[in-house]
Amino acid sequence: MSEAFHEKKTSPLYRAIKAIVRACFPRMEIVGAENLPEGEAVLVGNHAQMNGPIACELFFPGNRYTWCAGQMMHLKEVPAYAYQDFWSQKPRSVRWLYKIASYLIAPLSVLVFNNANTIPVYHDARVLTTFRTTLQKLQEGAKIVIFPEQALPQNNIVCAFQDRFVDLARMYHTKTRKELDFVPMYICPALKKIVLGKPVRFRPGSDTDAERARICRVLTDEISALAYSLPRHRVVPYLNIPKKDYPHNLPTEVNNYEEASR
Numbered sequence: 001m002s003e004a005f006h007e008k009k010t011s012p013l014y015r016a017i018k019a020i021v022r023a024c025f026p027r028m029e030i031v032g033a034e035n036l037p038e039g040e041a042v043l044v045g046n047h048a049q050m051n052g053p054i055a056c057e058l059f060f061p062g063n064r065y066t067w068c069a070g071q072m073m074h075l076k077e078v079p080a081y082a083y084q085d086f087w088s089q090k091p092r093s094v095r096w097l098y099k100i101a102s103y104l105i106a107p108l109s110v111l112v113f114n115n116a117n118t119i120p121v122y123h124d125a126r127v128l129t130t131f132r133t134t135l136q137k138l139q140e141g142a143k144i145v146i147f148p149e150q151a152l153p154q155n156n157i158v159c160a161f162q163d164r165f166v167d168l169a170r171m172y173h174t175k176t177r178k179e180l181d182f183v184p185m186y187i188c189p190a191l192k193k194i195v196l197g198k199p200v201r202f203r204p205g206s207d208t209d210a211e212r213a214r215i216c217r218v219l220t221d222e223i224s225a226l227a228y229s230l231p232r233h234r235v236v237p238y239l240n241i242p243k244k245d246y247p248h249n250l251p252t253e254v255n256n257y258e259e260a261s262r
Contacts, residue, residue, distance in 0.1 A: 014115035028055045032196035037181045040138040044219050045185035046158050047147040048236040052187040055194055056145045057116050064143035070120035073113045078106035086240055131171060138172055149238040156247040157224040159238045163212040169202030179204060182215055184222035190233035197222040
């Protein structure tokens with residue numbers, strides 16, 4: 001681990017909150033650790049609502065930083081972002097409750113996201129800070145964890161990815177002449193697993209748009225394949241929908257066939 005990783009100082013209140021969450025959150029097993037490159041890499045996973053970030057913060061070993069929405073780190077920006085991203089799809093009759101909740105969680109959000117191993121992500125001029133900080137961490141040998149889903153369903157496992165994170169590899173290659181690996185990661189709360197797949201490597205000299213599309217396609221396909229390879233379970237979707245509507249990774253008939261084959 002890098003020295004910088006050890007030196008990060010955190011609030012005693014944050015450490016207390018993290019200990020409580022660790023005690024309450026189911027411990028998740030990391031499967032496929034042999035697919036994780038030595039040194040720097042980018043891990044790309046399904047968000048699984050808050051399960052992905054929490055699981056990686058609590059259980060992912062070594063020097064790693066997670067991309068998080070920069071709005072969740074600034075008191076004045078939390079309410080609007082939290083309501084829109086987490087709760088805007090709730091029934092109209094109860095949305096007012098969630099608008100209140102978005103203000104109540106703001107101080108906690110600022111405390112947690114500023115003390116956790118995070119890198120703020122912005123979609124304005126501040127995005128340069130996001131990439132600059134990320135490149136620095138990669139050069140220190142850190143892993144970067146990214147959950148790039150957006151509210152555009154792709155299949156029963158993941159939503160479509162925002163693709164600009166792929167530009168990290170081009171910037172990193174320009175700076176270091178090294179080719180960066182992207183590792184697919186499936187967060188599976190139902191089975192208490194974080195499953196890692198085989199990495200896909202950035203191709204220097206390729207067309208920018210084509211390489212973004214290729215890497216996102218490979219990653220979403222691999223994450224979906226990891227989910228399909230597991231026993232039948234409910235998938236925690238990116239969208240905050242009622243639990244009764246969570247999709248399964250496999251259809252019922254596949255599960256029945258497996259049971260009949262035992």
